[in-house]
Amino acid sequence: MSGDPPASLLRQFAAVVGAAHVLTGDAAAGYAVDWTGGFAGRTPAVLRPSGTEQVAALLALCADAGVAVVPQGGNTGLAGGGVPLHGEVVLSLARLDRLGPVDLDAGQVSAGAGVSLQQVADADPGLDLGVFIASRHSATVGGAVATNAGGLRVLRYGPMRAQLRGIEAALSDGTVLSHMSGLVKDNTGYDYPSLLAGSEGTLAVVTAAQLQLVPRLADPVTVIVGADGPGEVHALARRAVREVRGLLSAEFFTQAGLDLLVEHAGLTLPLRPPTPAYLLLEAAGPGAAEELAELAGDRPAAVGTGAAERARLWACRERHPEAAGFVGVPLKLDVSVPAARWVRLASEVEGVVAEADPGARVIIYGHVADGNLHVNVVPGAGVAASAREAGPAGADGRHEDAVFSFVASLGGSISAEHGIGALKARWLPLVRSDAERALFARLRAAFDPAGILNPYVLPR
Numbered sequence: 001m002s003g004d005p006p007a008s009l010l011r012q013f014a015a016v017v018g019a020a021h022v023l024t025g026d027a028a029a030g031y032a033v034d035w036t037g038g039f040a041g042r043t044p045a046v047l048r049p050s051g052t053e054q055v056a057a058l059l060a061l062c063a064d065a066g067v068a069v070v071p072q073g074g075n076t077g078l079a080g081g082g083v084p085l086h087g088e089v090v091l092s093l094a095r096l097d098r099l100g101p102v103d104l105d106a107g108q109v110s111a112g113a114g115v116s117l118q119q120v121a122d123a124d125p126g127l128d129l130g131v132f133i134a135s136r137h138s139a140t141v142g143g144a145v146a147t148n149a150g151g152l153r154v155l156r157y158g159p160m161r162a163q164l165r166g167i168e169a170a171l172s173d174g175t176v177l178s179h180m181s182g183l184v185k186d187n188t189g190y191d192y193p194s195l196l197a198g199s200e201g202t203l204a205v206v207t208a209a210q211l212q213l214v215p216r217l218a219d220p221v222t223v224i225v226g227a228d229g230p231g232e233v234h235a236l237a238r239r240a241v242r243e244v245r246g247l248l249s250a251e252f253f254t255q256a257g258l259d260l261l262v263e264h265a266g267l268t269l270p271l272r273p274p275t276p277a278y279l280l281l282e283a284a285g286p287g288a289a290e291e292l293a294e295l296a297g298d299r300p301a302a303v304g305t306g307a308a309e310r311a312r313l314w315a316c317r318e319r320h321p322e323a324a325g326f327v328g329v330p331l332k333l334d335v336s337v338p339a340a341r342w343v344r345l346a347s348e349v350e351g352v353v354a355e356a357d358p359g360a361r362v363i364i365y366g367h368v369a370d371g372n373l374h375v376n377v378v379p380g381a382g383v384a385a386s387a388r389e390a391g392p393a394g395a396d397g398r399h400e401d402a403v404f405s406f407v408a409s410l411g412g413s414i415s416a417e418h419g420i421g422a423l424k425a426r427w428l429p430l431v432r433s434d435a436e437r438a439l440f441a442r443l444r445a446a447f448d449p450a451g452i453l454n455p456y457v458l459p460r
C-alpha cells in the first residue's frame, strides 16, 4: 500500500491496543527522529502494544493491508534502522516491559523487548548482563537483540547474540514463535534465535528474550594509558588480552575527541600532559591491579579503583559518541577489520576521509581488541548543506564510499556492531557476495512473505 493507512485501519489498530496507544500527529513526531538528529522521517502512526499477542495482531493487520512497519525499542540505534524514513508505521515495543524473576539455578532471566539493558543488569545483585553499552539506560532488550549490540565488554562476554538462551517473536502473518527454554544445549533444529539476533527487524519482531547473566565482578580496576598513536595502543591491547587474566575492556580514543569533550561537556583530562592516543583498560579479579600496572610500565597512566574515579575515567571513553555532535551532525561509521590490520585502519582512515572531503572533521574511537573502530565524520561546510537535503545517508555518500571501500580493501566489515540500517544498505555489496545477498532475500521472504518488516533496512 502506498500513502498513509486509512482511518478504518487506524480504528482496527485502536481496537487491538486501545485508542490511547495509537499515536498520531505531534504525539508521534518524537518516534520519527533518532537521537543524533541524523535520521529524521515521518510516521502516520505509532502503535504501542502491551504484549506479544497484541504485537502479533497488529502485524497481521499491517500484512493484510500491505502497510510497512518499523519496530522500535529505545531508539538509540546508530544506523537509522528504527526510524520511519519512508513513512512507515512505527511499532514501539516500549510497553513490553516485563522482567521475569531471575532463575538462580541457570543464572538467567526472561525480559520483555521493552526492558532496558540496565534493568536486566540490575535484576540480581550477584549477577550482571554481559553486554555493557553507553546507552544501556535507554537501549532495550528487543533492540539490542535485533541489532546484536556489542559494546564495551565483547572481548570477555561476546555480543548480545552470545547472551541469548531463548527468544519469543512475532512473524508478520501474526504467528507467535516462542522458544524460551533457557537450555544451554539444545540441538533440535535451526537456531532461529541466533538468526533473529542482528536481523534488524527484517525477519520478525522480537517480543522477549531469555538471557544468560554473568557473575557480577567485584572491585574492577580502570586504567587509562597514554600512547603515541594507534600502533602503541594496539600492541598494548594485544598484550593485555593475553596477560591480564580478568580483562573486561580495551578501549581506544584520541586527544581530538577528548578536546571536544573537555570544551563542550566539561570533562577533565585524564593525563597531563595529554598524549595523542589513549587505551582504557578495565579488569577485575585477583591480580588485576598488578597486572594492569605491569602492562602500563612507565607510560603515563591514570588509575581508578573507586566508583567515582572509575566513572570519571570511563566518561572519557563513554562520552565519545557525543563528541562529534558538538561540531555538527555526524555520520557514524562503525567498521571492523582483521586484528592485524586495525593499526592501518586507525592510522589512515582520517587521510582517506580527507581525500573525499578536505573540510570534514573526523573523530575516531572504538573497541580495539575487537578490531572495531567508530569513525564519526562531520562533513565539511559545503557538503554539510547538501547532507541536510540529501537526508540521513549523509552528504552525497562520498564519505561512506571512501571509508567503506578502504575497510573492504582491508578485508573488514562495514558494520561491526551497529547494523546495516538505512545508513549502509547501499554499500552491502562491498562486503557480501551476490550469493549471500540472494540467500538473505530468500530467508526474508520465508519469514516475512508480505514484505512489510523494515523494508528499507538491508536491501531485499
Ligand code: MLT
Residues within 6 Å of the ligand: 078, 134, 151, 318, 320, 321, 322, 332, 334, 366, 374, 417
Ligand atoms: C560506542 O562504542 O561508544 C558505541 O558503539 C556508540 C558509538 O559508536 O557512537
Ligand code: ZN
Residues within 6 Å of the ligand: 150, 151, 366, 367, 374, 417
Ligand atoms: Zn561501540
